[in-house]
Amino acid sequence: MTFLVPAQNDESMNHDLRILVVEPDPERVLGIINALTDAGWSDLKALAQISALDRTVKEFMPDIVLIDLTNPDRDTLEHISFATETSKRAVALFVDQTDENLTQAALNAGVSAYVVDGLNMERIKSVLETAIARFKIMRQMQSELDAAKQALEDRKTIDRAKGILMRQRNMSEDDAYTLLRKTAMGQNRKVIDVAHALVTAAELLS
């Protein structure tokens, strides 16, 4: 899926950079595109499929390519960047270590950027700052989502363990939970670990 946000006239000379966002998740793409648009950039393009990357980089000729640090397609992007002719040669942002803080912030937020040689660092900086802020939010949302999913999974497991105890030992739900908790405390383990062990053992024995 590729979509193009049409270029708009903008008085600010700072906002005429061409930015390509490489990201397979449509929701994340929207988030990044919106953040960049809000910050005043309009010459944007998003790309989901790596198979079109070669052609897109050649045709769109972005000044900056933004990509998630953990995206496995980074190696492909890097090769394409280096393979383009020297005048248009893109280099990883991290080459410019003049701004250690920015580099570290990008690394922590999980954003990597590829920047065409010779661009003024100040111009790159604001794009990067927007991207870093956005990536940070996405990171946080992802980890919150993961935590919520995990909590839900854990609760299911604990419920199943309680059910096993209630059936086999004729306990009330409260007593079953108390037993789980006591056992966990006695063994210096988490309730969920004890519940897991119980469910697994019951599956093996059934």
Place this chain on the structure above:
Amino acid sequence: MNDIVLNCGYVPLVDCAPLVIAKDLGFAAEEGLALNLVAQPSWSALRDMLAFGSLDAAHMLSPMPVAMSIGLGGLPARIDTLMVLSVNGTVFGVSNAVAAELGDLPFGDAQALLAALAARQSGPLRIGVPFHYSMHRLLLSYWTSTVEHLDVEEVTVPPSRMADAVADGFVDAFWVGEPWGSVAVQQNVGQLMMTGSDVWKFAPEKVLAVRHDWAGFNEDAARRLMRAVFRASAWLDARKNRTLAVEILARSEHLSMSPDLIDPAVSGQITPRLNLAPEPVAHFLQFHNHAASFPWRSQAAWIAQQLGADPAGIQKAKACFRSDLYRQNLSGIGADLPGASEKVEGGLQVETAVASTGGHMILAQDAFFDGRTFDFPSGKR
């Protein structure tokens, strides 16, 4: 005892085995190391994490420290190779369509395969490699540059997607590390034609890399790490441990691969095509024997020369393969150390006994398929 905590990056491939074994079999713990193995999604990510200090050490493609040391590849940084983690272990294969065009060829005949590929009349051959600064790519360039009429287009494809790239027709051929060649065969999308060792008999494939500064400031940690990995490599290369090694690697949370995907590389039994009997490949993946883990300065020089380095660059490359640290840190634990730190690359046509501290060193063949040899004299000439 307070263990030294080390974060070590790796890409989940069979040849990261020395790190997994060092951790899972307790060689690292014996050295007082708490080794955190951190999987990386790509070689570029691994490189950035190492260069910027998020990782202390990393499982790297052997050309990466050399390329970075001579200022290539976007991120110039002084990265040193403490030791070689693995020798050989890659395969070259083609899509079923190309295989049909090529007809019957013996497995592992680099010359015949090259001639057959050059005789094809079907336009450029798109070949997938995992990374530009990889031994795969250097061997591919070296091999294909010996013939005139072969139009090759290099495409970078993450190893885990190589089989899909072949299936989709995105690439016509591929050069990849195990298990991803065997995956392509099992999915019946391609056929293996030869192994990397058919082009160069003794190619340093992965290395244990650290920042140059880090090695200087953390001598003790570096020594412990090298010793743990050395012991793990020796364990892996003992024939009696092979079956167990496959079992341990398959169970390890660090690889998450089934035993049948790990077995070909570790046992050196490569199945070129679905439903064909496996071919035994000598020295398919070597971790320890024949001084496999010794970082020969001449190996770095060969890599640098292939990357187009000038004489000054070649000297820089040699300096980043730390045979000095290898000698210093491993002499105390029974490592047999060669008398020299450089050799004529490609010069050994047969197994050859050489001078060493232990007196038992036999170097394996290291010949190139075209018989060329590479001598990189030290100092200025």
